[in-house]
Structure formats: C-alpha cells, structure tokens
Amino acid sequence: MTVRTFPTTVVGSGTAYPGRPIPTAEVAARLRLDLGWLDHFVGIDARHLAVDPDTGAQTATLTTLGCTAAVEALAEADLRADDVDFLVLATATPDELMPSTANRIADGLGLVGVPTYQVQSGCAGAVAAIEVAGALLATGHRTGIVIAGDVCARHYVPEVRGRDVDPAQLVNHVLFGDGVGALVVTADDRAGLRVRDTRHAVLAAGREPGQIVRWFGAADVDAGPRESPFAEDYKAIEGLVPRMAEDVLDELLDRRGWSRDDVDHLLPPQLSGRMTDAIVRRLGVPAERAVNCVRSTGNCGNALPFIQLDRVRRIARVGARIAVVCVESSMWIAGGIALECVA
Amino acid sequence: MTVRTFPTTVVGSGTAYPGRPIPTAEVAARLRLDLGWLDHFVGIDARHLAVDPDTGAQTATLTTLGCTAAVEALAEADLRADDVDFLVLATATPDELMPSTANRIADGLGLVGVPTYQVQSGCAGAVAAIEVAGALLATGHRTGIVIAGDVCARHYVPEVRGRDVDPAQLVNHVLFGDGVGALVVTADDRAGLRVRDTRHAVLAAGREPGQIVRWFGAADVDAGPRESPFAEDYKAIEGLVPRMAEDVLDELLDRRGWSRDDVDHLLPPQLSGRMTDAIVRRLGVPAERAVNCVRSTGNCGNALPFIQLDRVRRIARVGARIAVVCVESSMWIAGGIALECVA
Numbered sequence: 001m002t003v004r005t006f007p008t009t010v011v012g013s014g015t016a017y018p019g020r021p022i023p024t025a026e027v028a029a030r031l032r033l034d035l036g037w038l039d040h041f042v043g044i045d046a047r048h049l050a051v052d053p054d055t056g057a058q059t060a061t062l063t064t065l066g067c068t069a070a071v072e073a074l075a076e077a078d079l080r081a082d083d084v085d086f087l088v089l090a091t092a093t094p095d096e097l098m099p100s101t102a103n104r105i106a107d108g109l110g111l112v113g114v115p116t117y118q119v120q121s122g123c124a125g126a127v128a129a130i131e132v133a134g135a136l137l138a139t140g141h142r143t144g145i146v147i148a149g150d151v152c153a154r155h156y157v158p159e160v161r162g163r164d165v166d167p168a169q170l171v172n173h174v175l176f177g178d179g180v181g182a183l184v185v186t187a188d189d190r191a192g193l194r195v196r197d198t199r200h201a202v203l204a205a206g207r208e209p210g211q212i213v214r215w216f217g218a219a220d221v222d223a224g225p226r227e228s229p230f231a232e233d234y235k236a237i238e239g240l241v242p243r244m245a246e247d248v249l250d251e252l253l254d255r256r257g258w259s260r261d262d263v264d265h266l267l268p269p270q271l272s273g274r275m276t277d278a279i280v281r282r283l284g285v286p287a288e289r290a291v292n293c294v295r296s297t298g299n300c301g302n303a304l305p306f307i308q309l310d311r312v313r314r315i316a317r318v319g320a321r322i323a324v325v326c327v328e329s330s331m332w333i334a335g336g337i338a339l340e341c342v343a
Numbered sequence: 344m345t346v347r348t349f350p351t352t353v354v355g356s357g358t359a360y361p362g363r364p365i366p367t368a369e370v371a372a373r374l375r376l377d378l379g380w381l382d383h384f385v386g387i388d389a390r391h392l393a394v395d396p397d398t399g400a401q402t403a404t405l406t407t408l409g410c411t412a413a414v415e416a417l418a419e420a421d422l423r424a425d426d427v428d429f430l431v432l433a434t435a436t437p438d439e440l441m442p443s444t445a446n447r448i449a450d451g452l453g454l455v456g457v458p459t460y461q462v463q464s465g466c467a468g469a470v471a472a473i474e475v476a477g478a479l480l481a482t483g484h485r486t487g488i489v490i491a492g493d494v495c496a497r498h499y500v501p502e503v504r505g506r507d508v509d510p511a512q513l514v515n516h517v518l519f520g521d522g523v524g525a526l527v528v529t530a531d532d533r534a535g536l537r538v539r540d541t542r543h544a545v546l547a548a549g550r551e552p553g554q555i556v557r558w559f560g561a562a563d564v565d566a567g568p569r570e571s572p573f574a575e576d577y578k579a580i581e582g583l584v585p586r587m588a589e590d591v592l593d594e595l596l597d598r599r600g601w602s603r604d605d606v607d608h609l610l611p612p613q614l615s616g617r618m619t620d621a622i623v624r625r626l627g628v629p630a631e632r633a634v635n636c637v638r639s640t641g642n643c644g645n646a647l648p649f650i651q652l653d654r655v656r657r658i659a660r661v662g663a664r665i666a667v668v669c670v671e672s673s674m675w676i677a678g679g680i681a682l683e684c685v686a
Contacts, residue, residue, distance in 0.1 A: 056562050092440050098556040099547075099673035100463045107547045107674060115543040117471055118463040120443045128460055135478030154560030200458035204442075204450045213441040215558040217497030218572040219399050229561040330442035331450060 008134040008195040012077025012184035013310040016068035017048035018060035043273020047177025047298030050151040058153040061095045066105040066147050069182035077184035081109050085141040087116045088133050090125030090148040090302045124328035126305035127200045127335035137187040149180030150301035155229055177298025181306025191343050199252050199336035210237045210329030237329045242279050244327045248334040256338050264320040267308040269327050270294035316341040351477040351538040355420025355527035356653040359411035360391035361403035386616020390520025390641030393494040401496040404438045409448040409490050412525035420527035424452050428484040430459045431476050433468030433491040433645045467671035469648035470543045470678035480530040492523030493644035498572055520641025524649025534686050542595050542679035553580045553672030580672045585622050587670045591677040599681050607663040610651040612670050613637035659684040
C-alpha cells in the first residue's frame with residue numbers, strides 16, 4: 001500500500017514555555033540530589049514548569065500556552081486566524097477531558113465554525129498530528145494550525161524539605177518540563193519546510209507498555225486512587241528506544257532514497273540529554289547536524305519535535321533535508337517525518 | 344473552500360455494552376427518586392455501566408469494550424485484523440492518558456505496525472473520527488477501524504442509602520450510560536453506507552462551555568481537587584441544542600441538495616429520551632424515520648452515532664439516504680454526516 005505524499009508545507013512556527021527556566025541545581029537542592037550524578041545520568045540543565053515548584057499552584061495552562069505559540073506561528077506565517085481552516089492538537093495532558101483543549105485554544109484564537117481534532121498521544125503525537133493535518137489538506141482544506149504540547153501541573157506534587165519524597169517520582173522532577181510548539185501548515189505553494197513523508201507505527205505486539213500515565217476521577221478521589229499515577233520501565237526504554245530510533249530513521253531514508261549523509265538536520269528523540277547524545281552517536285550523524293533542545297527544555301513530551309522544527313525552520317537553507325525521529329515508549333510507537341526546505 | 348467527498352464506505356459495524364441493562368426503576372430506588380418524574384423529564388428506561396453500581400468497582404474498560412465491538416465490526420465486514428491499515432478512536436474517557444486507549448485496543452486486536460489516532464471529544468467525536476478516517480482513506484490507506492465510546496467508571500461514585508447524595512450529580516446517574524460502537528470503513532468499492540459529506544464546526548464564539556468534565560492528577564489527590572469533576576449548564580443545553588441540530592441538518596441537506604423528505608433515516612442527537620423526542624418533532628421528520636437508542640442505552644457520549652449507524656446498517660435499503668446529527672455542548676460543536684446506502 002502506498003500512501004500519497006501530502007501537499008503539506010510548514011510556513012510558520014512558534015513556541016511557548018511557562019515562567020522562568022528552573023535550573024537543575026535548584027531542583028537538586030530541593031530534592032537533596034547530587035548535581036554531578038544528575039548531570040551524568042540525566043543531562044538536563046533547566047526546564048520550565050506550569051506550576052510554582054514550592055506550592056504546586058498552577059501558573060499556566062495548555063490552553064494559554066497553546067494560544068501563545070499559535071499566535072507566534074501565525075505571525076511568522078504572515079497569516080491571520082481568518083485564514084485557518086482547522087486546528088489539530090497533540091497532547092497527553094489536556095487541561096480537561098471536555099471541552100477538549102483544542103477547542104479551548106480555537107476559541108481563544110477567535111476561530112469560529114472550523115473543525116478541531118485533539119490527538120491523545122505521547123512523544124509520537126507530533127507525527128500523528130502532522131499526519132492528520134496532511135490528510136485534511138489532501139481532502140481540500142488549505143491551511144491549518146498544528147499544536148503539540150504538555151503541561152504536568154495536575155500531576156505535579158511539590159516535594160519540600162522535611163517531607164518524604166517518593167523515590168520512584170524523583171527522576172520525573174528532573175526529566176520532564178512543560179512547553180508547547182505550534183506550526184502553521186498549508187497546501188498552498190509557498191516557501192517553507194515541505195513534508196515529504198511520514199512514518200507512524202505501533203510496534204508493541206503484545207509487549208508491556210514502557211510508560212503509563214493515569215488520570216483519576218471522582219471515584220478515585222472518593223475511595224483513593226487504585227493505582228500510582230505513573231509507571232515507567234526505564235530499563236526497557238534504554239534498551240529499545242535507540243534501536244527503534246535507528247530502524248525508523250533507516251526506513252524513512254530508504255523510502256525517500258536518502259542516505260544518512262544526505263540529512264542536513266537530524267531531529268532525534270529528546271528523552272534526556274544523555275539518551276539523546278547516545279542515540280545521535282548510534283545513528284552516526286555528525287553531532288553538529290543534530291538539533292537538540294532537551295538540555296534547556298527538559299522532556300516536554302508531545303512538544304519536542306515541533307520545538308526542534310521551530311529551530312530548524314529559522315536556519316535551514318533551501319534544499320536542506322530534514323529527518324525527524326521520535327519514539328513513544330507507551331506502546332512502543334515509532335514516528336518519523338521527512339521534510340525538505342523549499343523556496 | 345470545497346472539501347472533497349471522501350471515498351469512505353462503512354462495510355461493517357459492531358457494538359459493545361458492559362454487563363446487564365440496569366433499569367431506571369433500580370436507579371430510582373437507590374437514589375430515592377420519583378420514577379414518574381424521571382420518566383417525564385429524562386425518558387431513559389435503562390443503561391449499562393462499566394461499574395458495579397453498589398460498590399463502584401470497575402467491571403469493564405474502554406479497551407475491552409472497544410476490542411469486542413471492533414471484532415464484531417470486522418466479522419460483519421468479512422475482514423480480518425491483517426486487512427486493517429489504521430485505527431481511530433473517539434472518546435472523552437480514555438482508560439489512561441498514556442498509552443492511548445486506541446493503542447491498547449490496536450494491540451488487543453493484534454494490529455502491529457499500523458498508525459492509530461485517538462480523538463479526545465464528546466458527543467461530536469464520531470464525526471471527527473469519521474473525518475479523520477475519511478482523510479486517511481483519501482491519502483491512500485484502504486481500510487480502517489473507527490471506534491467511538493465512553494466508560495464513566497473513574498468518575499462513578501456509588502450513592503448508597505444512608506449516605507449524602509450530591510444533588511447536582513443525581514441526574515448524571517440517570518442520564519449517562521457506558522457503551523462503544525465500531526465501524527469498519529474502506530476506500531474499496533463495496534456495498535455499504537457511503538459517506539457523502541460531513542459537517543463539523545466549533546461554534547462557541549466566546550460562549551461559556553455547556554458541559555465540562557475534568558480529570559484529576561496526583562496533585563489533586565494530594566491537596567484535594569481544586570474543582571468539581573463536572574459542570575453542566577442544562578438550561579443553555581436545552582435552549583441551544585435543538586436550534587443547533589436544526590441548523591446543522593439544514594446545512595448538510597443544502598450541500599447535498601436533499602430535502603427533509605428525502606431523508607429515509609434520521610439519526611438525531613441522543614441527549615435524553617425527552618430531548619431527543621423534542622428535537623425530532625422540531626426537525627419535522629416523521630417519528631418512524633428517526634433512529635433512537637437512548638431509551639435503552641442512556642447517553643453514551645461518543646458512542647451514540649455509531650450505535651445508531653449500526654442499527655441503520657442492518658435495515659437500510661439500497662438508495663436510502665441517512666442524515667446523522669450530533670451536537671456537543673462542551674464548546675457548542677455542530678456535527679453531521681450524510682450517507683447513502685450503496686450496492
């Protein structure tokens with residue numbers, strides 16, 4: 001089966017982060033962790049959070065961040081809300097179950113009468129969102145906003161001195177950050193980053209999830225949660241993700257007839273500074289061609305590929321070839337996007 | 344802007360409900376409500392629940408129900424899991440935030456290497472899911488499974504004698520039910536229900552949401568929920584939904600060149616028995632052409648249009664014209680699907 005190439009060009013992008021960057025030294029001091037150990041085993045220097053880390057009070061929502069990033073992307077694309085035919089949002093952490101955050105953002109942007117689609121996803125959500133947008137453009141829509149992001153506020157329990165810290169949750173405080181990336185995509189023949197192909201495959205095949213994030217309802221509050229909010233198998237993630245990243249890159253390049261040397265900008269998975277560096281080395285692409293943000297943003301889940309694309313869009317020369325690789329460990333999803341900078 | 348008609352034909356369908364039908368008399372007795380009043384103001388005779396109503400213990404998940412409905416739909420379509428190129432799920436109540444329930448169902452069905460898309464949505468989710476599936480078919484995929492459903496277990500707090508009942512939640516116990524509908528759609532030229540057009544528009548334009556459903560995280564459990572799990576503006580819903588239903592039906596018919604008399608099967612919104620009857624009267628379509636399930640299923644959220652389509656698929660004659668109308672009060676979303684039974 002051959003899936004046709006989408007007439008999708010990225011003509012604008014924007015990002016949004018809540019509050020100030022919180023240095024890892026500050027997190028380490030609060031949690032009484034060794035900074036040298038964190039730098040060696042995690043490799044993240046700072047992250048933004050949509051909560052006050054001392055009190056847990058929420059300071060931003062996915063809706064407000066999504067609006068900010070989308071407004072920037074529209075301005076970069078020299079378009080207005082009136083030009084938008086649809087909105088797609090990928091997230092693991094919607095502000096509410098209903099209304100969808102996609103609809104909250106659409107309303108915040110002043111969109112009326114257009115359809116929205118909110119994709120529930122993790123690290124591979126950006127690929128799913130680009131595919132949905134590309135398919136909508138293929139059926140006659142002209143221009144859409146595609147947003148991806150996460151906000152961990154509802155799950156963020158501040159760990160303060162003098163209070164017991166759940167050891168299993170410690171690393172999450174260092175790994176994850178909040179942020180949103182937004183793209184404007186169009187079927188019009190414009191200069192920008194043209195999507196040449198995507199790859200998106202659920203590969204669990206019966207394997208246990210590598211990551212679980214749960215939500216609680218009134219019944220859980222009433223009777224007490226039945227389960228922990230998170231479960232990760234970091235051993236399985238460390239073992240499988242680099243190989244999956246290599247496989248999906250090769251598959252993407254094979255289908256385009258590109259070699260690894262042809263890739264001008266490689267956007268690798270952004271699990272942690274250390275994991276990302278290891279994956280880039282394994283892929284054999286020169287480090288200077290890799291576009292990384294995880295050291296300064298933390299792992300922002302769905303947002304990362306769009307944050308990376310926002311950086312590439314501002315530096316890519318005409319003709320540059322771009323490969324996005326992401327892996328979602330939840331059900332072992334391999335994602336990839338091949339793009340080319342066109343005049 | 345003209346969006347092209349999708350090459351989408353529904354060639355199989357299935358449904359799944361948890362446990363036994365729970366009569367409204369039983370709910371009324373537990374909540375000490377007047378059965379005559381419920382019959383007059385709600386008009387629902389029974390519903391299925393994925394929880395034991397006495398203890399709140401969960402008895403089924405969206406994953407298990409989704410698998411059951413999808414297996415039935417594949418058998419009806421005379422297809423196997425190997426024939427499936429993608430899976431789309433629409434729901435307001437995923438089992439977890441990650442993995443997506445779409446991926447859990449895909450894995451349960453034995454799908455490997457295909458993409459999945461989970462749309463976070465309410466009563467208009469079936470339209471969004473059909474649009475995503477149609478757009479994917481338009482880009483070269485051949486066959487997909489499209490599922491829509493909800494399970495309220497995480498939010499279900501059993502109200503037992505001798506315990507205070509939150510009056511604001513009472514009507515939810517009577518209104519809502521759990522269930523799933525699944526369709527198999529194909530771009531192949533086969534007999535079935537062919538999608539001729541869809542309508543899907545967010546019409547809030549700054550208006551406050553008619554319905555909010557929240558989720559809670561570890562922080563809410565730790566510090567206590569910041570807000571109630573639900574908020575509904577039933578007055579706004581009663582006032583706006585019938586008019587929105589009429590508008591979206593007219594728009595759908597105008598675009599097809601169909602009159603109301605041309606509609607052989609009308610699938611109206613299934614908010615409650617009473618509201619549905621009122622909407623059908625307002626639309627001026629003979630009651631015998633309306634396809635309703637809400638009296639025996641309760642309001643199953645995302646699932647309803649597919650449950651209705653499952654009934655129609657089994658009775659429609661070749662040439663029959665079908666109009667699906669749904670309204671999601673969260674952000675006032677109008678949804679519609681026009682189909683035709685083809686040989």
